[in-house]
Amino acid sequence: MAGLHLRNVSHAFGDHTVVSDVSVEVAPGELVCLLGPSGCGKTTLLRVAAGLEMLQSGRVSIGEEVLADGQATRHTPPERRGVGLMFQDFALFPHLNVRDNIGFGVDGHDIERRQWIEEALQRAGLGPSRDAYPHTLSGGQQQRVALLRALAPKPRVMLLDEPFSGLDVTRRAAIRQQTLSLLKETEAATLMVTHDPEEAMFMADRILVMLAGRIIQDGSPVDVYFNPTDGFVTRLFGTVNRVETTVRDGHAETPLGTFAAPGFIDGTRVEVLLRPEAFRVLDASSAGAPVQVGFEPACEPAKTRLRVLRARPLGRSSHVEFEAVERGDGGDGAGLPEILVARIPGVFLPEAGADVRFAIDARQVHIFTID
Amino acid sequence: MTAETHMPTRPAIRFGRLAVDPWAIGALAVAVFVAAPLFAVLWQALSTSEDIWGHLVATVLPTYVRETLLLMTGVGIGTLIIGTGTAWLVTMCRFPGQRMLTWALLLPFAVPAYLLAFVATDQLEYAGTIQTWLRAIFGWQRPSDYWFPEIRSLGGAIWVMTLALYPYVYLLARSAFLEQSVCVLEVSRTLGKTPWGSFWGVALPLARPALVIGISLALMETLNDFGTVDFFAVRTFTVGIYDVWLNMSSIAGAAQLSLVLMVFVLLLIIAERLARRGRRYHHTTTRHQNLPSYRLRGGRAALALAACALPIFLGFVVPAGVLIGYAVEFHAETLSPRYFEFAGNSLGLSAFAALGAVIVGVVLAYAVRLSAHPAVTGMARFASIGYAVPASVLAVGVILPLAGVDEAMEGTTTALFGIPAPILFSGTVAAVVYGYLVRFLALSHGAVEAGLAKVTPSMDGAARTLGASPGGALGRVHFPLIRGSLLTAALLVFVDCMKELPMTLVLRPFDFDTLATFVYQYASDELFEEASLAALTIVAAGILPVILLSMTIVNSRRGGT
Numbered sequence: 001m002a003g004l005h006l007r008n009v010s011h012a013f014g015d016h017t018v019v020s021d022v023s024v025e026v027a028p029g030e031l032v033c034l035l036g037p038s039g040c041g042k043t044t045l046l047r048v049a050a051g052l053e054m055l056q057s058g059r060v061s062i063g064e065e066v067l068a069d070g071q072a073t074r075h076t077p078p079e080r081r082g083v084g085l086m087f088q089d090f091a092l093f094p095h096l097n098v099r100d101n102i103g104f105g106v107d108g109h110d111i112e113r114r115q116w117i118e119e120a121l122q123r124a125g126l127g128p129s130r131d132a133y134p135h136t137l138s139g140g141q142q143q144r145v146a147l148l149r150a151l152a153p154k155p156r157v158m159l160l161d162e163p164f165s166g167l168d169v170t171r172r173a174a175i176r177q178q179t180l181s182l183l184k185e186t187e188a189a190t191l192m193v194t195h196d197p198e199e200a201m202f203m204a205d206r207i208l209v210m211l212a213g214r215i216i217q218d219g220s221p222v223d224v225y226f227n228p229t230d231g232f233v234t235r236l237f238g239t240v241n242r243v244e245t246t247v248r249d250g251h252a253e254t255p256l257g258t259f260a261a262p263g264f265i266d267g268t269r270v271e272v273l274l275r276p277e278a279f280r281v282l283d284a285s286s287a288g289a290p291v292q293v294g295f296e297p298a299c300e301p302a303k304t305r306l307r308v309l310r311a312r313p314l315g316r317s318s319h320v321e322f323e324a325v326e327r328g329d330g331g332d333g334a335g336l337p338e339i340l341v342a343r344i345p346g347v348f349l350p351e352a353g354a355d356v357r358f359a360i361d362a363r364q365v366h367i368f369t370i371d
Numbered sequence: 372m373t374a375e376t377h378m379p380t381r382p383a384i385r386f387g388r389l390a391v392d393p394w395a396i397g398a399l400a401v402a403v404f405v406a407a408p409l410f411a412v413l414w415q416a417l418s419t420s421e422d423i424w425g426h427l428v429a430t431v432l433p434t435y436v437r438e439t440l441l442l443m444t445g446v447g448i449g450t451l452i453i454g455t456g457t458a459w460l461v462t463m464c465r466f467p468g469q470r471m472l473t474w475a476l477l478l479p480f481a482v483p484a485y486l487l488a489f490v491a492t493d494q495l496e497y498a499g500t501i502q503t504w505l506r507a508i509f510g511w512q513r514p515s516d517y518w519f520p521e522i523r524s525l526g527g528a529i530w531v532m533t534l535a536l537y538p539y540v541y542l543l544a545r546s547a548f549l550e551q552s553v554c555v556l557e558v559s560r561t562l563g564k565t566p567w568g569s570f571w572g573v574a575l576p577l578a579r580p581a582l583v584i585g586i587s588l589a590l591m592e593t594l595n596d597f598g599t600v601d602f603f604a605v606r607t608f609t610v611g612i613y614d615v616w617l618n619m620s621s622i623a624g625a626a627q628l629s630l631v632l633m634v635f636v637l638l639l640i641i642a643e644r645l646a647r648r649g650r651r652y653h654h655t656t657t658r659h660q661n662l663p664s665y666r667l668r669g670g671r672a673a674l675a676l677a678a679c680a681l682p683i684f685l686g687f688v689v690p691a692g693v694l695i696g697y698a699v700e701f702h703a704e705t706l707s708p709r710y711f712e713f714a715g716n717s718l719g720l721s722a723f724a725a726l727g728a729v730i731v732g733v734v735l736a737y738a739v740r741l742s743a744h745p746a747v748t749g750m751a752r753f754a755s756i757g758y759a760v761p762a763s764v765l766a767v768g769v770i771l772p773l774a775g776v777d778e779a780m781e782g783t784t785t786a787l788f789g790i791p792a793p794i795l796f797s798g799t800v801a802a803v804v805y806g807y808l809v810r811f812l813a814l815s816h817g818a819v820e821a822g823l824a825k826v827t828p829s830m831d832g833a834a835r836t837l838g839a840s841p842g843g844a845l846g847r848v849h850f851p852l853i854r855g856s857l858l859t860a861a862l863l864v865f866v867d868c869m870k871e872l873p874m875t876l877v878l879r880p881f882d883f884d885t886l887a888t889f890v891y892q893y894a895s896d897e898l899f900e901e902a903s904l905a906a907l908t909i910v911a912a913g914i915l916p917v918i919l920l921s922m923t924i925v926n927s928r929r930g931g932t
Contacts, residue, residue: 051835051836052832052836077835078835078836079836079839079843081836085832085833087829087832088829089827091829091833093833104834104837104839105836105837149837153837
């Protein structure tokens with residue numbers, strides 16, 4: 001069955017290597033996200049897959065069909081690859097109306113696909129706008145037109161380059177949902193590029209985290225969140241609280257608690273990264289906080305009391321900053337950062353100066369060797 | 372992602388099993404096509420066995436060098452003063468008529484220098500209107516009774532060309548002043564400089580690269596001119612090349628003179644390129660929306676108005692007025708079947724060359740867009756140097772390869788069929804069009820390139836992934852989007868071909884005239900009045916690009932600057 005296969009792809013612009021030895025497999029019907037900061041080479045990889053960038057080394061194939069190989073003896077031009085590409089800026093043709101934009105890649109005599117376009121226009125709520133020109137459409141409508149245009153020729157592979165970054169934040173969630181269901185209807189292998197971890201978590205069956213031209217983690221959204229391979233992947237989902245310590249008896253002891261560190265040799269210097277979501281409030285000594293979170297088995301009461309510096313409501317959660325007041329047994333003097341950041345679900349707004357006791361959810365604590 | 376280079380990097384020319392990119396081949400063909408005349412001149416100049424060079428150095432060369440340098444110096448200073456002065460006044464000062472002047476100052480672009488020379492001579496020579504008038508007023512009888520400057524001289528040529536070419540400097544100076552940040556000028560004022568001091572101390576040094584570009588362009592045109600210097604009997608290189616070639620029948624000598632002339636051109640190109648490079652570093656801030664406007668009143672306003680109106684008056688109003696007057700007065704002679712025949716020739720040739728230049732320009736610009744390969748970019752750059760090559764040099768260069776092709780074809784057909792092939796290229800319309808294409812390709816290429824630059828590369832990507840071939844994407848996406856630029860490109864080339872004199876004069880078929888050659892011959896025979904309608908037609912065509920330029924100027928002001 002067709003699917004997208006990129007094998008050992010490397011790419012450089014002049015002396016600057018942007019992709020080094022990357023392999024990606026996307027099965028038909030699967031949605032894979034390339035997640036990484038800008039400049040990590042993910043868009044280049046997408047363009048190599050589409051054939052817009054000449055493959056320099058490696059191999060690109062769809063199913064059994066080799067589209068390009070690094071020997072430069074074969075390069076199927078983009079128009080003969082059967083690949084749909086959706087651009088970050090949508091790249092709608094400004095001189096064509098909605099229907100002609102969507103129908104650009106479809107043969108005028110192809111009745112089945114013409115029919116599909118008509119139905120898709122209706123379902124996407126674009127029926128009344130079929131004769132409108134792109135500049136008159138809202139961002140969300142433009143995004144839908146771009147998506148339908150890429151899907152109309154029934155591509156074997158769909159490539160999406162930051163498909164939601166051009167949209168208003170408030171409309172993003174709904175459009176993501178629509179896009180996902182449209183993509184899932186097709187049997188296309190979809191490779192999507194994004195720098196937004198939340199987007200990747202929502203859309204992807206599998207996430208490939210890219211950094212500096214390499215894939216540093218390949219896993220399901222759950223994997224990537226709960227078993228990040230290194231500090232970079234951990235930090236993708238936001239700031240973390242970092243404590244340095246040394247492993248003793250298979251454990252990393254910190255002022256905030258002692259965490260199992262399996263697989264580390266005793267005496268290894270490690271960084272312990274605690275996500276803000278790892279904090280569970282046990283009680284707040286001073287008033288103002290009606291909090292008692294259910295005690296989860298993975299949670300361990302921390303040894304240190306913390307004093308609130310600042311608390312802000314963020315909507316679904318509250319952002320709280322603490323400083324340590326009383327040191328627990330800090331092991332070998334491992335220092336806490338001056339400010340600790342916690343993300344508490346719901347409304348939790350203790351006054352500044354309040355003392356709080358809490359537990360740590362060990363699943364949200366990640367330990368890595370310090371080089 | 373990195374460097375956001377969304378330009379596809381497809382190797383242009385590859386010799387593997389993969390087919391070679393036809394667009395790159397097209398660019399290569401264009402480059403060869405443009406290079407042929409230049410290399411022909413080079414080869415002819417260096418390979419000849421006759422000792423023409425020694426003869427040239429001993430006789431005419433010093434004169435050519437001196438007169439050419441004097442002409443360039445004069446025109447350089449003249450265009451600098453008029454172009455910069457008027458640009459400063461209309462950009463930085465507010466006075467009655469200032470808005471209209473911003474575009475009216477371009478009007479002299481519509482009158483080719485040689486036409487201005489004919490009109491000036493017609494008015495200022497001994498039998499001309501001005502001297503006749505003076506004699507009537509003061510009762511002078513003979514030339515010895517009074518002194519009057521001789522228009523048909525080096526000084527006259529400098530005046531005429533300055534008036535015809537200052538808009539180059541004006542345009543670039545104006546855009547440079549517009550780009551200058553208001554902050555630096557205001558800082559200069561707060562630091563105690565007068566407006567005049569700010570001009571000398573800040574605005575002018577900042578605009579220097581733009582001025583160098585403008586003067587380089589004006590001087591390239593000066594080197595290109597034939598009609599004016601020939602008519603005024605100024606012995607510059609252009610005249611010399613034709614003299615050696617046509618009167619002394621030495622094409623090798625003409626080629627050698629061309630080579631020396633190309634050294635001058637090369638220096639100008641280098642000056643221009645260096646200035647363009649320097650330009651980038653001159654903007655310290657991006658705030659330049661509101662220009663300081665020195666409001667002029669009373670006498671100063673009148674002075675500014677007069678200073679700006681004078682070049683327009685001399686460079687456009689007078690020649691156009693004189694031509695209209697003659698055309699009406701001598702309508703019986705001017706509205707002849709000959710006029711229509713020559714107008715038809717001019718239109719046909721120019722339209723054909725314009726179409727060709729746009730097609731070739733598209734091939735070049737699109738090949739560069741498809742492939743960022745340095746070889747293709749280099750070829751495109753090279754192909755645009757025709758504009759800097761003086762028409763006299765190109766004429767020599769076009770004759771040589773075409774004659775070669777004709778000879779080869781004749782030999783082939785004689786060998787194969789026993790009959791010589793008809794002469795297809797040299798001395799035919801094809802030669803004229805070839806010359807036009809080489810010389811004006813830069814115009815169409817530039818316009819097409821500017822148009823394509825406004826189409827985001829993701830359009831190409833979208834069209835290609837949706838199944839369009841490179842040619843299909845060009846037809847279905849790019850052409851509709853750059854229609855305006857294509858029209859501009861065609862118009863620019865068309866009008867320059869209508870005005871073109873020196874190449875047409877030597878490359879045209881026997882007994883074939885365009886409006887320009889017709890006017891030139893009649894003016895030389897002191898029958899200028901009878902060619903006035905033809906001259907007026909050239910001016911009318913020349914107004915079209917001026918309108919186009921004016922609209923960009925007006926639009927740019929509306930855009931906030």
